[in-house]
Amino acid sequence: MILPIYAYGNPVLRKKAENILPDYNGLKELIENMFETMYDSNGIGLAAPQIGLAIRLFIVDGTEIEDESTADFKKVFINPEILEEFDTKWEYEEGCLSIPTVRADVSRHSKLRIRYMDENFKEFEEEYNGMAARIIQHEYDHIEGILFTDRISPLKRTMLKNKLQNISIGRVNVGYKMKFAKK
Numbered sequence: 001m002i003l004p005i006y007a008y009g010n011p012v013l014r015k016k017a018e019n020i021l022p023d024y025n026g027l028k029e030l031i032e033n034m035f036e037t038m039y040d041s042n043g044i045g046l047a048a049p050q051i052g053l054a055i056r057l058f059i060v061d062g063t064e065i066e067d068e069s070t071a072d073f074k075k076v077f078i079n080p081e082i083l084e085e086f087d088t089k090w091e092y093e094e095g096c097l098s099i100p101t102v103r104a105d106v107s108r109h110s111k112l113r114i115r116y117m118d119e120n121f122k123e124f125e126e127e128y129n130g131m132a133a134r135i136i137q138h139e140y141d142h143i144e145g146i147l148f149t150d151r152i153s154p155l156k157r158t159m160l161k162n163k164l165q166n167i168s169i170g171r172v173n174v175g176y177k178m179k180f181a182k183k
């Protein structure tokens with residue numbers, strides 16, 4: 001089932017999300033729905049707050065990206081914790097399904113170490129780099145209540161102010177189902 005994606009301006013996108021337990025009601029179906037929703041909107045990552053749930057869960061599929069780091073990068077991250085971010089910072093133009101039509105350069109560390117559980121609540125501790133690390137950092141921000149527009153230059157943010165305001169009231173052309181804060 002395709003779920004509506006919560007647009008910029010919805011308070012759930014600003015909450016620090018909570019850990020979940022293995023018996024979380026309907027978890028398997030929720031994850032399936034999130035993948036379906038992400039593919040429908042051509043996303044490469046989707047975090048639970050973006051479908052209205054303030055829980056520490058995000059999914060990724062970067063397998064279509066031409067980058068060594070994302071060759072097998074289709075995963076579910078549950079209760080993740082970034083343990084360390086390191087190495088050089090690099091800029092990349094990011095976008096977000098919750099902020100359609102907006103793109104901006106964001107500077108992030110190129111490597112990270114993360115502990116998380118997969119969809120079977122098996123625990124992993126792994127290192128990521130390149131685009132895989134970038135996608136994790138973006139999605140991890142979502143479960144911390146942070147959006148990529150918080151990480152852009154003040155000048156760029158000022159320039160985007162009206163556009164963001166318009167998105168929050170649904171004044172935006174988008175090819176997938178969204179939930180707007182006010183209309």
Ligand code: NI
Nearest residue numbers: 095096097098
């Ligand atoms: Ni996003």
